Amino acid sequence: MKRLQLQSKRRASISSASSPAKRARSVSISVKVNHDPMPLEPLKTPKIPAGPKNTQACLGGVPEELLLNILQKLRYSPRTLAKLCRTDRRCKRVAEEVLYNKVTAFDHEKARAIAATPRLALHVRSCNAEIIDDFYHPEYRKDRFTQVIAKAVNIHSLHVSDSSDWPGEHIEHDKHQSIGWLSLFHSAVQSGSGPVNRFAHLSNLKIASAHLSVEHIASVLSLPSLKVLELQHIHQTTPFVNWSIPDSSCSIQTLRLMNTMMDVTAVAHIISAMKALRNFTYLRDTLVWEPFGGEHSALSTWACHSWQLLGDALRKHHDSLETVMAWDSSDKDIIDIVYPDGHNYGTFGSFQAFSKLKHCGGPIEAFLDVAAGEADLSVYFPPTVSTFRITMSTDNSALWTPSLSALASLRDVVRDGTRRKVDLIWEGALPTPTLSLANPLEILKQTGIELRLTINSRTLTVEKLKELESKQKGSQTGSNYDQDEDAEESDREYSDAELAEEENEGERMWRTDYDDALTAEAADEFGSTSLFPYLAALESP
Numbered sequence: 001m002k003r004l005q006l007q008s009k010r011r012a013s014i015s016s017a018s019s020p021a022k023r024a025r026s027v028s029i030s031v032k033v034n035h036d037p038m039p040l041e042p043l044k045t046p047k048i049p050a051g052p053k054n055t056q057a058c059l060g061g062v063p064e065e066l067l068l069n070i071l072q073k074l075r076y077s078p079r080t081l082a083k084l085c086r087t088d089r090r091c092k093r094v095a096e097e098v099l100y101n102k103v104t105a106f107d108h109e110k111a112r113a114i115a116a117t118p119r120l121a122l123h124v125r126s127c128n129a130e131i132i133d134d135f136y137h138p139e140y141r142k143d144r145f146t147q148v149i150a151k152a153v154n155i156h157s158l159h160v161s162d163s164s165d166w167p168g169e170h171i172e173h174d175k176h177q178s179i180g181w182l183s184l185f186h187s188a189v190q191s192g193s194g195p196v197n198r199f200a201h202l203s204n205l206k207i208a209s210a211h212l213s214v215e216h217i218a219s220v221l222s223l224p225s226l227k228v229l230e231l232q233h234i235h236q237t238t239p240f241v242n243w244s245i246p247d248s249s250c251s252i253q254t255l256r257l258m259n260t261m262m263d264v265t266a267v268a269h270i271i272s273a274m275k276a277l278r279n280f281t282y283l284r285d286t287l288v289w290e291p292f293g294g295e296h297s298a299l300s301t302w303a304c305h306s307w308q309l310l311g312d313a314l315r316k317h318h319d320s321l322e323t324v325m326a327w328d329s330s331d332k333d334i335i336d337i338v339y340p341d342g343h344n345y346g347t348f349g350s351f352q353a354f355s356k357l358k359h360c361g362g363p364i365e366a367f368l369d370v371a372a373g374e375a376d377l378s379v380y381f382p383p384t385v386s387t388f389r390i391t392m393s394t395d396n397s398a399l400w401t402p403s404l405s406a407l408a409s410l411r412d413v414v415r416d417g418t419r420r421k422v423d424l425i426w427e428g429a430l431p432t433p434t435l436s437l438a439n440p441l442e443i444l445k446q447t448g449i450e451l452r453l454t455i456n457s458r459t460l461t462v463e464k465l466k467e468l469e470s471k472q473k474g475s476q477t478g479s480n481y482d483q484d485e486d487a488e489e490s491d492r493e494y495s496d497a498e499l500a501e502e503e504n505e506g507e508r509m510w511r512t513d514y515d516d517a518l519t520a521e522a523a524d525e526f527g528s529t530s531l532f533p534y535l536a537a538l539e540s541p
Contacts, residue, residue, distance in 0.1 A: 064090070067090075067091070068098070071084065071094055071095055071098045075099075075102070078110075081095045081098055081099040082095075085099070096120060096123060099123075100114065100120050100121075100123040101123055101124065102125065102127070103126070103127045103128070103129075103148055104128045105128045105129065111144040111147075111148050112144055114151065115147045118151050121148060121151035121152045121153070122152075122153065123154075124148065124155050125154060125155060125156045125157070126157040126158075127149065127152060127155060127157070127158050127159070128159045128161075129145035129146075129148065129149060129159065129161070129181065130142075130145070130161050131145060131162040131163065132164060133163075133164045143180060145181070146180040146184070149184055149197070150184055150196075151197065153197050153199075153200070153201075155201065156201050156202060156203055156204065157203070157204040158205050158206070159205075159206040159208075160181055160205075160208070161208040162179070162207075162208070162211075163209070163210070182212075182216065184196070184197060185199070185219045185220050185223070186219045189219050189222040189223065199225070199226075200224075201225055202225055202226060203225055204226075204228040205220060205223070205229050206230040207220070207230070207231055207234065208233055208234075209232075209233060210288060213235055214236040214262065214266055214270065215236065215242065215243075217231075218243070221245050221249075221250045221252065221270075221273055222249070224251060226251060226252055227252060227254065228252070228253070228254040228256075229252050229254070229256070230255075231256070231257050231258065231260060232259055232260070233260065233288070234260050235260060235262065235298060235303070236262040236266040236267075236303070237262070237263055237299065237301040238266075238298065238303075239263055239265045239266060240265075240266055240269055245273045246273070247272045247273060248273070248275050249273060250273045250274050250275060252274050252277070253276065253277060253279065254277075254278060254279040255274065255277060255280050255281070256279075256280075257281070257282045257283065258281070258283050259283055259287075259329075260282075260284065261284070261285060261286050261287075261288055261289060261299070261303045262284070262303055263303045264304055264305050267282065267310060271313040271314060271317070272313060272316060274317065276319070276320040277320060278317075278320050278321060278323070279322060280314065280324050280325070281323070281325045282310070282325070282326040283326075283327050283329060284305060284326075284327070284329065285329050286302075286331065286334060287331075289302065302338055305328065305330075307347050307348050307365075307366045308346030308347060308349065310348065311348030311349040312349070314348070318351075318354045319356070320356065321357055322356050322357060322358050322359065323357075324351075324354075324360050324362075325360070325361040325389070326361070326366060327361075327363060327391065332395065345365075345366070347366060347369055348362075348366055348367055348380075349380070350379075351381050351382060352380065352381065352382055353382075354381075354384075355382060355384065356384065357384055357385060358384060358385060358387065358417075359385070359386065359388075360381070360385055360387070360389070361388065361389030361391075362389075363390075363393075364390055364391065364392050364403055364406055364407075367380060367390075368406055370399045370403055370406070371399065373402060374402065374406075375401075375402040375403075375405035375409065376405075377406050377412075377413050378410075378413050381413045383416060384416045385415065385416060386414060386416045386419070386420055387414070387420075387421045387422075387423075388410055388421070388422050388423070389422075390422070390423070390425070391424075391426075391427065392407070392424065392425070393427040394427070394428035394430070394431065395428070397431070401435065404431075404435055404437065404440050405440070407424065408443045408444070410444060410449070411443060411444050414444075419450060420448065420450065421450045421452070422451055422452070423452045423454070424441070424452070424453050425454045426453070426456075427456065428456070430469075430472075436469055437465065437469070438462055438466045438469055441453065442466075
């Protein structure tokens with residue numbers, strides 16, 4: 001027993017003394033320390049698998065149709081689309097389709113890229129080309145837009161504005177062949193199978209140029225897919241010498257001749273070339289007439305005009321025409337110089353046979369022989385009209401009474417549609433106090449017709465017109481001064497000061513009638529080029 005106790009004590013003493021000895025031995029182990037600086041190695045990024053676990057959660061997994069719809073929201077952010085072109089081939093292909101879909105006049109970088117990479121032109125659907133001399137814009141090469149037009153075989157809409165020559169400068173008949181963009185249309189309609197752009201999808205074409213005649217650009221009328229043609233500042237002061245377009249051979253449905261000085265026989269030939277014209281707009285302007293121009297300048301010749309011949313040409317399309325708008329903005333002083341003994345343009349004649357006519361507009365003398373006492377517009381129009389825009393003036397006071405009677409007769413003309421509209425433009429001083437313009441307007445208003453009255457570019461309501469007419473008559477009754485002097489002064493105040501009070505109110509009431517119907521594309525097309533912004537809502541597509 002004692003021996004066991006001694007052995008246990010000995011073991012306890014040994015175990016208690018072993019711990020410090022072990023710690024001493026562990027500390028006494030020699031360690032080699034190197035004091036030289038150690039080189040720093042860059043941290044390595046851990047490798048991440050390139051393929052996502054869910055391929056549908058990334059841009060590359062989106063269906064291409066949906067991806068195209070998404071990228072179309074970025075069509076006004078070309079820089080973003082350009083960055084997406086650098087991601088992968090799929091995004092590049094879709095982003096390029098959106099990026100180059102439309103080329104505007106200021107897209108010089110796009111034009112340069114298309115000129116360098118022709119395959120990009122396959123994406124172009126719309127182009128607005130500004131042809132300007134390099135003298136004014138040294139950094140801009142006008143031939144690049146010509147290259148875009150030449151290679152854009154899928155283009156649908158094209159606007160060419162050529163101001164490369166001085167306004168009014170005449171181009172000889174043979175020299176127009178050297179105009180780059182114009183020669184493309186000549187080649188497109190010629191027989192042959194060469195590698196040229198046939199413009200097989202071009203449906204909307206607008207050409208603006210002050211130095212080109214209709215004969216120069218006649219080839220565009222032969223494009224089979226063209227539906228809308230607008231010519232701005234194009235002239236044709238003499239009848240055609242070489243007119244090669246057969247009658248009823250053009251598929252154009254909407255024709256706009258804006259700010260043009262054309263001989264009426266030339267206009268009639270253009271109208272006759274159409275198969276079935278639906279919308280026609282004509283604004284005659286003689287501003288570019290140069291009576292002292294050069295001997296060979298076409299602009300030195302006065303272009304003849306006739307409402308009667310124009311109406312005869314339009315009657316060919318009586319089964320298809322839906323819109324007819326025609327005005328003459330020629331300076332009246334110039335007209336008096338050209339026709340010192342007076343002139344007679346005639347009238348359009350009857351539109352009763354125009355079974356689809358919906359929208360009509362023009363000066364009252366183009367529809368009625370007011371000088372002969374005609375005062376009823378209803379005998380000349382079918383019961384299908386829903387919108388009428390009429391222009392009157394105070395050039396001849398003897399015509400005021402029949403003109404106002406004709407205005408009231410529109411209640412029997414504008415009869416179709418749930419929203420019937422009459423737009424009256426009065427140029428010059430009102431016939432107050434001799435006659436009251438508010439009376440025929442009140443008659444139209446009582447029949448449910450929406451009215452817009454514009455006097456010397458000021459818009460006002462019928463109620464305000466009544467108030468102003470009443471005030472005007474009161475001032476005239478109590479006046480003993482010279483009537484001519486008073487009338488001139490009162491008319492000035494009437495059109496400048498008092499009309500301005502209701503300009504905003506009247507404009508707000510009418511603006512929604514047409515502006516709400518305009519789409520973004522129509523507003524872009526007509527906003528800066530057409531004098532009638534509501535035509536986009538009136539004309540049938």
